[in-house]
Amino acid sequence: MTTVVPGALVPLADRPAARGRWGSVLRTPVGIGAAVLLAAVLVLAVVAPFVWGARAEAVDTDAILQGSSAAHLVGTDNLGRDLFARTMVATGLSVRLALTATLLTVVLGMLLGAAPLLLGRRAGRLVTAGIDIAVAFPGLLLALFFAIVFGVGATGAVLAIGVAGAPVFARLTSTLAAGVASRDYVLAARVAGVGRFRVLLRHVLPNIAEPLVVNATIGAGGALLAFAGLSFLGLGVQAPDYDWGRLLQDGLSGIYRHPEAALAPGLAIVVAGLAFNLFGEAVAKGIGLTSATGVVARRTAGSDQQPVTGRGPVAGEPVLDVEDLSVVFPGAHGPVRPVRGVTFSVGRGEAVGVVGESGSGKSLTALAVARLVEAPGEVTAARLDFRGTDLRTGGDRAHRRLLGTGFAMVFQDPMTSLNPTQRIGHQLAEGARRHQGLSRAAGLARAVDRLRSVRVPEPERRSRQYPHEFSGGMRQRAMIGMGLMGEPALIVADEPTTALDVTVQRSVLDLLAAIRRSDDVALLLISHDVAVVREVCDRVLVMYAGRIVEDLPADRLAAGRHPYTRALVATVPDMAVDLDAPLPVIPGRPVDPSAQPPGCAYAARCPLASDRCRAEDPPLVADADGRRVACWHADEVAAGAVDGELAAAGAAREEVA
Amino acid sequence: MTAAAPTATGTPSRRVTDNPWLTFAVRRTGRLLVSLWVLVTASFLILHLIPGDPVRAALGPTAPAALVAARRASLGLDRPLWEQYLDHLRGIVTGDLGSSLGSSLPVSRIIGQRLPATLELALLAFLVVVALAVPVGAAMGVLTRGGRRRGGELAFSSTSTVLGAVPDFVLGVGFVYLFSVTLGWLPVAGRTGPSSYVLPVLALAIGPAAALARIVRVEMLTALRSDHVRTARAKRLPAWQVVLGHALPHALTASITLGGLLLSALVAGTVLVENVFSWPGLGSTIVSSILEKDYPVVQGVVLVYGAGVLLVNLLVDVVLSLLDPRSVIRES
Numbered sequence: 001m002t003t004v005v006p007g008a009l010v011p012l013a014d015r016p017a018a019r020g021r022w023g024s025v026l027r028t029p030v031g032i033g034a035a036v037l038l039a040a041v042l043v044l045a046v047v048a049p050f051v052w053g054a055r056a057e058a059v060d061t062d063a064i065l066q067g068s069s070a071a072h073l074v075g076t077d078n079l080g081r082d083l084f085a086r087t088m089v090a091t092g093l094s095v096r097l098a099l100t101a102t103l104l105t106v107v108l109g110m111l112l113g114a115a116p117l118l119l120g121r122r123a124g125r126l127v128t129a130g131i132d133i134a135v136a137f138p139g140l141l142l143a144l145f146f147a148i149v150f151g152v153g154a155t156g157a158v159l160a161i162g163v164a165g166a167p168v169f170a171r172l173t174s175t176l177a178a179g180v181a182s183r184d185y186v187l188a189a190r191v192a193g194v195g196r197f198r199v200l201l202r203h204v205l206p207n208i209a210e211p212l213v214v215n216a217t218i219g220a221g222g223a224l225l226a227f228a229g230l231s232f233l234g235l236g237v238q239a240p241d242y243d244w245g246r247l248l249q250d251g252l253s254g255i256y257r258h259p260e261a262a263l264a265p266g267l268a269i270v271v272a273g274l275a276f277n278l279f280g281e282a283v284a285k286g287i288g289l290t291s292a293t294g295v296v297a298r299r300t301a302g303s304d305q306q307p308v309t310g311r312g313p314v315a316g317e318p319v320l321d322v323e324d325l326s327v328v329f330p331g332a333h334g335p336v337r338p339v340r341g342v343t344f345s346v347g348r349g350e351a352v353g354v355v356g357e358s359g360s361g362k363s364l365t366a367l368a369v370a371r372l373v374e375a376p377g378e379v380t381a382a383r384l385d386f387r388g389t390d391l392r393t394g395g396d397r398a399h400r401r402l403l404g405t406g407f408a409m410v411f412q413d414p415m416t417s418l419n420p421t422q423r424i425g426h427q428l429a430e431g432a433r434r435h436q437g438l439s440r441a442a443g444l445a446r447a448v449d450r451l452r453s454v455r456v457p458e459p460e461r462r463s464r465q466y467p468h469e470f471s472g473g474m475r476q477r478a479m480i481g482m483g484l485m486g487e488p489a490l491i492v493a494d495e496p497t498t499a500l501d502v503t504v505q506r507s508v509l510d511l512l513a514a515i516r517r518s519d520d521v522a523l524l525l526i527s528h529d530v531a532v533v534r535e536v537c538d539r540v541l542v543m544y545a546g547r548i549v550e551d552l553p554a555d556r557l558a559a560g561r562h563p564y565t566r567a568l569v570a571t572v573p574d575m576a577v578d579l580d581a582p583l584p585v586i587p588g589r590p591v592d593p594s595a596q597p598p599g600c601a602y603a604a605r606c607p608l609a610s611d612r613c614r615a616e617d618p619p620l621v622a623d624a625d626g627r628r629v630a631c632w633h634a635d636e637v638a639a640g641a642v643d644g645e646l647a648a649a650g651a652a653r654e655e656v657a
Numbered sequence: 658m659t660a661a662a663p664t665a666t667g668t669p670s671r672r673v674t675d676n677p678w679l680t681f682a683v684r685r686t687g688r689l690l691v692s693l694w695v696l697v698t699a700s701f702l703i704l705h706l707i708p709g710d711p712v713r714a715a716l717g718p719t720a721p722a723a724l725v726a727a728r729r730a731s732l733g734l735d736r737p738l739w740e741q742y743l744d745h746l747r748g749i750v751t752g753d754l755g756s757s758l759g760s761s762l763p764v765s766r767i768i769g770q771r772l773p774a775t776l777e778l779a780l781l782a783f784l785v786v787v788a789l790a791v792p793v794g795a796a797m798g799v800l801t802r803g804g805r806r807r808g809g810e811l812a813f814s815s816t817s818t819v820l821g822a823v824p825d826f827v828l829g830v831g832f833v834y835l836f837s838v839t840l841g842w843l844p845v846a847g848r849t850g851p852s853s854y855v856l857p858v859l860a861l862a863i864g865p866a867a868a869l870a871r872i873v874r875v876e877m878l879t880a881l882r883s884d885h886v887r888t889a890r891a892k893r894l895p896a897w898q899v900v901l902g903h904a905l906p907h908a909l910t911a912s913i914t915l916g917g918l919l920l921s922a923l924v925a926g927t928v929l930v931e932n933v934f935s936w937p938g939l940g941s942t943i944v945s946s947i948l949e950k951d952y953p954v955v956q957g958v959v960l961v962y963g964a965g966v967l968l969v970n971l972l973v974d975v976v977l978s979l980l981d982p983r984s985v986i987r988e989s
Contacts, residue, residue, distance in 0.1 A: 133692050136970050138918075138925035141962055145699065148947055148955055149706045225824045229929050232826055233944045252830055252933065255845075259834045266827040274822045281818075330804075372890055375803050396896070404893030411891075416884035419903055421910065421981055430902075431892035466982050482892070 031286060034278035041275045044088065045095035052085035067258040074260040077250060087247060087264045094243040094272065097158055097236075098224035104162025105169050105223070106216050110205075112166060113173025117181060117204065118196050128174065134167035142167070143226055147235050157236040161226045165219055172215055176208040214284045221276030228269045244269045318345035319490050319522040320369060323383035327361070327368050330376050331594050338593040339364050340546040343620070346490065349520040351513075353533030353554065355568060356543035359590050362526045363412075365543070366494050369524075370409055371396070387489055404435040408483025410512075412495040414475035418467040424451070424478050425463030432485040450481040454511060473504030480511060490522045491515070497532065509536055530557065530572045542568065545591040545601035548620055551628040561627075561634040563606050563642045600632070607642055608633045681978060689971055696963040700956045701745045704734070707952075715758045715950040728758070732953070749960070755953040757946075764957035767942065772961065774848055775927050775938035779965075781854060782861035782923055789862070790869035794912075795905055797870070798877025813874070820867035825926045829860035829933035846935040857934045861926050865919040872915050876908035883907065910980045917973030921966045928962075 060080035067075045073084040112131060116124030134142065146160035177200075180186060186203050194202075230236035231245025239246070244265040251262030327339040339361040346352045354362045368379045371391055384391045386407060391399055411417040419427055428450060429443030438446065444463065451459035454477040467475055476496060483491055493512060497505035513536055516523050527533050533540055534554050542550040542565045550562040560566050567586045588605035591597070599616050603609040612632055620630040631637065704711050712728045713720070726735075732755070733741050748754055754764035801810040823831075836856060837845040844853045880886060881904050889903040931940030939958050946954040 129691075133695050136692060136921075137963065137966050138922040140922065140925040140928065141966065144925075144928060144943070145703075145959060148703055148959070151708055152947065221822075229824060229826060233929065233932055234948055235944065248827070248830060252833070255830070255833055256838055259838055262830050263834060266830050269827050270823050273824065274819065277822050278818070370891065372887060375805060377803075396893070400893045400895070407893075409888070409891040411884060411888060413884060417888045419885040419889070419907075420983055421906060430889075431894065434892075434894055434898070468983050479888075482888075 028282065028286065030278065031282040034275060034282045037271070037275040038279045041091065041095065041272045044091045046092070048088040048091050052082075052088045055082050055085035056089040057081065065254065065257060068260045074264040075258045077261065083247070083251075083261050083264060086242065087244070087268055090243050090247055090265065091268065091272070093237065093241065094224060094227065094245075094268075097154060097227050097243065098161075098220055101158045101161040101165070101223045101227065102216060102220040104158065105165035105219060106212070108163065108166035109169025110173050110212070112170035114177060114200055114204075115170075116174055117177055117200055127170075131167050131170045131174070135171050139164050139168065139222070140226060140229065143230065144235075147230060152235050152238070154237045154241065157227060157230045161223050161230070164226075165223060169215070169219065173208070173212065176211060177204050180204050180207045211284075214280050217283070218277055218280035221273045221280065224276065225269065225273045244272075317388065318347050318385075319350075319387060320346040320524070321383055321385040322369055323381060325365065325368055325379065325381040325384065327364050327373055328378045328380070333594070336594040337596075338546050339368060340596075342543075342546075342548055344541055344548060344551065346522045346524055348489070349516065349522055350539065351516055351523040351525065351537040353537035353540045354524065354526045354543060355528065355530055355533050355540060357586075357590050358528060359593065360543040361546035361593070362543045363494050366409075366492050366524065366526050370407060370492055371399070371403065372409070401435050404431055405486025406489045408480075408486075408488040408491040410476070410479050410483060410491060410493040410496045413499040414472065414479045415467065415499070417479060418475060420467055423464055423466060424470065428463070428478070428482045428485055431482070435486065446485060447481075450484050451478060453484065454478065454481040455507075456481070471504075472500050473507060476500060476504075476508050477511060480508070480515070484515065488519075488521050490524065492524045492526070494526045495528070496525070498528070505532075512536065530568050545596065546593060547601070547630065548628070549602065549630045551620075553627070556627070559638070561629045561638045562602075562631045563608055563633070563637050564602050566637060566642050567605075600630075608636060678978075685971070685974055689967060692967050693964070696960065696967065697746065697749060698742075700960045700963070701742055703956050703959065704732075704952055705738070711950065711952050712758075715952065754957040754960070757954050758951045759949055759954075764953050767954060768939065768957055768961055771937065771939045771942045774936060775931065775940060777854070778857055778861065778927050778931070778936060778938060779924055781858045782865075782926075783920060785858055785862035786866045786869055786919070786923070789866040790873055791909065794870035794873025795877050795900075795908065798874040798881065798904075798908065799900055801874070802878055802881045814871065817867040817871050821864050821871070823864060824929070825860050825864055826929040826933050828863060829856065829930050832856045832860055833933070846933075848937055853934075857930050857936055860933065861923060861930045865923050865926075869912065869916055869919055872912050873908055876911040877904060879911070880904040880907040906980070910977065913973055913977050913980070917970060920973070921969045924962065924965050924969060 058081060060076065063072065063076050063080040065076060065078055066072055066080075069075070072082050074087065075083050077083055077086070112127060115127040118124075119127065142164035143157075143160045146163050147156055150156035150159040181199075181204060186199060189199050189203050227236055227243065228245035228248065231243050232249045233245075234249065237243045237246050247265035248262055248269070251259075251265060255262050322345060323343045325339060325342045326337055328335045328337050330336075338359075342361075342365055344352070354365065356362045364373070367373050368381075369384065369386075371379075373379050381392060386399075386402070389399065389402055391403075418424070425444050425447045428447035429438070429440070432438050432446055433440065433443040448459045448463050451463055456462050456474055456477055462470070462474075462478075467478075470478060476499075480491070480493075480496075491512065496512065497508050500508060509532060512523060512525070515521055523537070525533060525537055534557055537554045540550075540552060540554050540557060541548050542552075542560070542562060544564050550560055550565045552560060552565070557565065557569050560569065564586075571586060586605065591601045591604070597603065597614065599612075599614040600606070600609070600618055603613040606613065610632065616632075618630045618632045620628050622628045633641070707714070710725075710729075712725050712732065712734065716725055716728065729735050733744055736744075752765050754768070756763050757767060760767075797809070797813050800806050801813070833845055833856065836843045843855050844850075847853055881900075883904075886899060886904050886907075889899045894902070927936075927938060928940035928943060930936070931938045932944055935941065939961060943955060943958040943962075946952075946958065
């Protein structure tokens with residue numbers, strides 16, 4: 001069933017009405033233009049009959065059917081009447097009829113649309129069914145039908161266009177009202193015994209008024225065009241009255257002799273229609289968009305360039321070698337750098353975890369090393385080597401085969417990450433067919449084989465199914481199977497279990513671990529879940545505000561030397577946790593990447609923060625074992641300086657809550 | 658018919674089976690039947706809803722009473738309403754739609770003569786809409802993704818807004834002025850050869866094409882941002898394969914619902930455009946019949962237009978179900 005409302009604009013998010021938003025519409029160029037145009041049309045509709053009325057009716061038998069001249073800008077009609085004056089005067093009738101029809105549409109549409117709320121379930125459903133059938137027919141066809149029923153003439157046309165618009169408006173009203181009617185405050189009013197009609201009037205209508213007004217404005221433009229159409233066909237306004245449609249019809253018959261007679265009313269129709277339309281759209285855009293443009297402090301370039309020593313303990317040739325990797329996006333107030341100078345490497349067969357809160361830049365780091373960040377995002381790095389090949393040089397084409405066979409990606413949500421309209425087998429085979437020259441049959445055979453190896457039951461049958469026929473865990477295993485189609489040296493898994501049911505998370509993690517062990521594949525596992533990373537990985541990179549703040553062996557996480565690492569670990573409950581005590585949380589909020597402080601980004605949340613922390617960002621320094629940490633107070637943390645603080649902070653927060 | 662009504666309202670049907678395709682077919686057929694019934698009843702009611710006596714209105718106030726009575730009898734207007742209704746239904750099934758009050762020709766023959774011209778116009782216009790809107794919209798989507806080429810985006814969206822806002826009959830008049838009157842390239846009206854098709858088809862197609870191109874661009878942007886297109890890029894497929902193989906099918910599937918609405922609006926648009934170009938189709942027939950109060954013809958043409966729209970809607974749903982297997986499940 002088509003549930004769209006044709007041409008209707010529905011609010012993106014529910015927000016209480018704010019006066020300022022209507023004002024903000026008038027600050028955009030399109031908004032101002034449309035508002036001026038609409039005001040001009042409306043003023044003209046009122047004023048024109050007084051200004052040009054006499055001229056429009058003045059019969060001049062000496063000047064019949066003339067072309068444009070100094071005396072008659074667009075010529076004269078068959079009675080010698082001035083057509084410019086008539087086009088101007090016609091604004092009044094055209095706009096008046098269109099607005100009357102729109103008013104009828106709005107009233108009828110709101111009554112029909114509110115019917116399900118007022119009449120109760122059964123009768124309401126019948127009305128809804130009727131609306132569903134009616135909206136399937138184009139408005140013009142409905143208008144034509146009602147024009148037959150209501151009779152030829154202006155009154156009939158107003159009724160016809162008004163009634164014909166009602167179903168769409170009713171659908172819009174009921175869609176919006178249904179959204180509001182299930183909200184808590186409406187339900188509360190119902191429970192409190194407020195009558196249906198009163199609920200509608202006091203609680204529902206005020207909350208959907210804005211989109212209704214916007215759509216009515218756009219609808220008025222449509223009604224104006226429809227009216228011009230009916231009059232043009234001879235079914236609307238009848239002589240001696242005239243509107244633009246009528247003038248256009250008269251003008252068309254004489255278009256060879258003086259085309260101005262047809263072009264002037266045609267232009268008027270287009271301009272007036274656009275005025276209503278553009279104004280409505282501009283308002284809709286102004287009040288519908290929820291672009292949160294925060295205030296961003298301007299930062300001096302290079303202030304976050306930090307001296308970096310070491311890139312983690314990697315023996316032999318690393319699979320992935322990254323140095324000083326940054327990602328920059330253009331922001332509303334200057335560039336934003338969600339990833340700032342990240343340096344690390346991943347050895348052959350090594351499993352490296354990346355942990356951090358959301359917004360710490362860990363997923364973006366993964367996308368950046370995979371060369372999947374698209375413009376306007378920009379990736380810079382001093383080094384970005386995969387299996388000894390510099391990925392920074394050459395376009396996509398140069399590394400297609402290398403990355404297509406050796407670099408596997410597993411994304412967070414397997415439901416959206418697989419193409420919903422293609423069969424699983426085809427999706428797996430696609431890359432192998434391109435990069436390894438497999439035939440269609442060979443590609444599918446390998447896909448079946450890989451599905452079997454990632455423990456998808458009945459792989460032959462399953463390979464012919466669509467993603468929606470798979471369970472969540474199976475989809476993610478298929479996704480991993482996709483990465484195994486070549487001979488991967490590295491699997492980058494970005495939150496591979498976050499979107500999955502807890503019960504299947506384990507099997508996916510086990511699968512990744514098994515693949516890594518048996519095929520000597522390196523794994524870069526991005527997760528916000530410290531417990532997962534600690535279990536699967538050899539080494540952990542802790543990210544905060546776009547930087548690596550600590551790099552340490554997974555089994556040493558509890559002994560981290562960065563207060564943020566300690567805080568992360570402290571939030572993970574284990575078997576020894578006192579169930580009566582409140583769970584600890586990290587106090588404060590992550591840093592907005594568009595407003596980085598000059599010093600350590602964690603300083604605002606850190607119990608050990610000193611003046612130096614707030615002024616100077618600590619460099620990531622390696623110790624003798626190759627463990628790296630970026631903290632001025634690393635030694636104090638190692639000595640246990642924050643252990644008590646964390647528990648206290650957790651308790652304090654619990655009390656506030 | 659009342660038994661089928663709940664199907665249209667979306668209550669779970671008792672006949673639901675495990676096979677989503679069967680459920681889809683049953684439901685969709687049920688909705689089609691209900692819509693057809695509404696259409697047939699509406700066309701029947703035309704004769705009874707119009708103010709005054711339709712026969713007197715058609716024959717004029719000076720016609721002798723005996724002639725009016727004879728015409729009433731031949732239309733069956735002297736019989737009980739339910740009998741007339743059954744007759745109407747029987748006539749539609751057997752293809753007997755009565756005869757014109759003016760020319761006495763059978764309505765079915767008039768429709769047979771006029772329908773091909775309208776069908777040609779609508780189908781050609783539809784082809785032009787798709788041929789223009791899909792490549793342009795998709796290309797603009799690719800070119801302006803991620804906020805690139807702001808200038809191009811502005812030019813495209815303002816051009817398509819203005820083109821989409823010009824009603825087809827005004828555009829037709831403008832074309833006549835430009836290409837027929839001023840340049841003399843193309844015939845001003847009628848259906849006299851290949852060149853006479855150009856202006857009516859373009860007048861009908863350009864507005865919907867502009868609207869559809871906008872929709873395709875927006876859906877293309879959405880598709881290019883989607884996770885599964887990122888997966889396709891992660892497979893390191895060449896850009897053309899990512900766009901044509903993954904993003905475009907998705908964008909088109911998402912555009913079909915709104916595209917279908919445009920298409921059925923295009924069917925209705927033939928009425929106006931035919932009258933601009935004196936095109937000998939159903940659109941000019943229905944308008945002249947309304948003005949001449951030739952109600953049997955009006956009833957017949959209303960039925961054909963309505964059935965055309967229902968057919969388009971059905972086609973859209975079937976195509977959508979084939980392209981996006983999930984839509985079948987949503988439907989169920």
